[in-house]
Amino acid sequence: MKTKVLSSILIFASVALAVKILFLSSPTSKDFIFETILDDLDDAWSFEFINEDTILFTEMPGKLKIASLSGKSVINIDNVPSVQYLGQGGLSEVVLDHDFHSNQKIFFSYSSINKNGQLTLFLSSAEIRNNALINSKVIFEANAPRNRPAHFGGKIAFLSDKTILLTSGDGYDAREQAQKLDNHFGKIIRINKDGSVPSDNPFVNKENALPEIYSFGHRNMQGLVVTATGIYSHEHGPKGGDEINLIKPSLNYGWPSITYGIDYSGEIISPFTKKEGMEQPLLYWTPSIAPSDMIFYEGDVYPQLKNSFLVTALASKDVKKINFEDGLDIQESLFSELGIRLRNIQASPNGIIYLLTDGPKGKLIKVLPKK
Ligand SMILES: [Ca+2]
Numbered sequence: 001m002k003t004k005v006l007s008s009i010l011i012f013a014s015v016a017l018a019v020k021i022l023f024l025s026s027p028t029s030k031d032f033i034f035e036t037i038l039d040d041l042d043d044a045w046s047f048e049f050i051n052e053d054t055i056l057f058t059e060m061p062g063k064l065k066i067a068s069l070s071g072k073s074v075i076n077i078d079n080v081p082s083v084q085y086l087g088q089g090g091l092s093e094v095v096l097d098h099d100f101h102s103n104q105k106i107f108f109s110y111s112s113i114n115k116n117g118q119l120t121l122f123l124s125s126a127e128i129r130n131n132a133l134i135n136s137k138v139i140f141e142a143n144a145p146r147n148r149p150a151h152f153g154g155k156i157a158f159l160s161d162k163t164i165l166l167t168s169g170d171g172y173d174a175r176e177q178a179q180k181l182d183n184h185f186g187k188i189i190r191i192n193k194d195g196s197v198p199s200d201n202p203f204v205n206k207e208n209a210l211p212e213i214y215s216f217g218h219r220n221m222q223g224l225v226v227t228a229t230g231i232y233s234h235e236h237g238p239k240g241g242d243e244i245n246l247i248k249p250s251l252n253y254g255w256p257s258i259t260y261g262i263d264y265s266g267e268i269i270s271p272f273t274k275k276e277g278m279e280q281p282l283l284y285w286t287p288s289i290a291p292s293d294m295i296f297y298e299g300d301v302y303p304q305l306k307n308s309f310l311v312t313a314l315a316s317k318d319v320k321k322i323n324f325e326d327g328l329d330i331q332e333s334l335f336s337e338l339g340i341r342l343r344n345i346q347a348s349p350n351g352i353i354y355l356l357t358d359g360p361k362g363k364l365i366k367v368l369p370k371k
Contacts, residue, residue: 030337030370031369032302032334032369033368033370034366034367036364036365037364037366038067038072038074038363038364039361039362039363040361040362041057041357041361042061043359044057044059044060044356044362044364045059046058046092046094046356047094047344047346048096049346049348050096051349053070054066054067055067055069055346055354056077056128057094058108059090060083060089060092061085061090062083062085062091063076063080063091064080064091064108065077066128067364077132078132079132079136080133081110081112081124081138082112086119087148088150088152089110089111089119089149090111091110092108092110092111092154093154094106094107095107095156095157098158098162104129105126106125106126107123107125107139107164108124108126108156109156111154114145116145118145119147119149120141120142120143120144120146121141121144121152121153121166121168122138122141122142123138123140123156123189124136124137139164139193139194140166140191142184143210144177144184144185146171146172146173146174147173150220151169151170151171151220152168153166153169153218153222154169155221155223156224157225159190159226163191163192163198164190165188165231166188166191167218167221167224168184168185168187169186169218169219169220169221170186170218172220175219175255175256176256178216178255179217179252179256179257181203181206181208181210182208182209182210183210184212184213186216186218186219187210188214188215188216188247190213191212201213201214203250214247214250215247215248215249215250215252217253217278218233218245219256220235220236221233221236222234223235223244223294224294225296227296230246231246231247231248232245232282232294233245233247234291235253236288236290237259237260237286237288238261238262238264238269239261239262239263239264240285241259241260241261241262241286242284242285242289242290242291243282243283243284244282244291244309244322245281245282246279252278253281254275254278254279257272257275258272258278260273260281261288282329283329289311289313289314290315290316291313291314292313292344292358293311293342293345294312294345295310295347296308296310299347299351299353300351301350301352301353302353302367308321308322308323309321309323310353312342314358316333317338317339317340318336318338318342319334319342320332321333338355338357338365340358341357341358341359342358343357353366354366
């Protein structure tokens with residue numbers, strides 16, 4: 001398999017200069033078996049492994065639940081703050097603190113109404129005790145009030161210094177705000193776990209810039225992964241132009257001044273795909289795949305996936321396996337035989353991949369290698 005891929009790269013290397021993305025056929029897709037572990041999930045959005053048999057997961061209407069995968073039992077966690085479950089909003093991502101096993105602390109993103117009656121994105125911390133949340137604290141409220149319940153972002157990741165990154169989407173109607181630093185539309189945010197601003201954030205000393213901003217010029221980012229080689233984020237384009245970007249502090253990723261997509265109506269958003277001072281994506285997808293989540297797989301259960309980015313997709317109903325080699329994007333489509341919109345992907349502590357399907361009547365699917 002590996003040899004075949006490498007020889008394909010050599011053969012097509014010169015051709016690929018003009019066609020930057022290589023799509024390979026998917027000889028591995030018959031190498032997996034799928035087992036439904038949970039079903040009847042109500043718009044589940046994200047999950048995290050507490051241990052090999054236990055996950056914590058969110059449902060957009062505002063439910064936080066713990067499931068035992070072997071017993072297939074589900075427990076409800078009480079005292080979740082009220083969320084605004086509307087459009088693309090609701091209870092979104094949940095992640096465990098580094099010290100979760102001693103402090104039971106979690107962080108979670110959601111859309112809700114602020115004290116001025118405006119709809120925006122929130123990030124809170126809390127502890128799980130006796131199947132309920134205690135000490136809930138809002139550690140970030142996006143200065144991104146919106147009329148339309150859309151493009152919240154909401155993805156959370158930790159940097160190696162234990163600061164938190166959060167994606168904050170452009171609100172759909174507020175896309176021009178993604179180019180301005182006085183608001184949180186279309187930004188990646190970096191804060192400390194207590195909500196304070198790290199003193200080395202790129203815009204802390206810049207006038208008229210919000211200090212939580214780490215990078216800007218984004219649209220709706222629903223993939224965020226920190227690896228040994230950097231911070232990788234993907235974002236939905238409009239009609240076409242979904243992107244993966246390598247995120248660095250202070251940089252401008254271009255939306256909506258540059259884009260490889262057009263508006264849903266067919267109108268041109270920008271005639272430009274490149275501009276001085278704006279970053280190019282590592283890759284982009286036209287037509288859109290609607291990327292919904294991403295992991296960097298480092299486990300040993302499926303050797304052919306090791307050290308690959310795995311991107312779940314809603315529109316293309318598959319997982320894109322991506323390797324960045326020699327300036328090329330090598331892609332394969334995985335799991336398309338499921339024929340279902342995929343919302344989230346995680347690897348268990350032992351390296352087994354689980355997929356969460358989108359929408360009402362959702363499923364948690366375990367992926368095993370075919371022996
Ligand atoms: Ca961009």
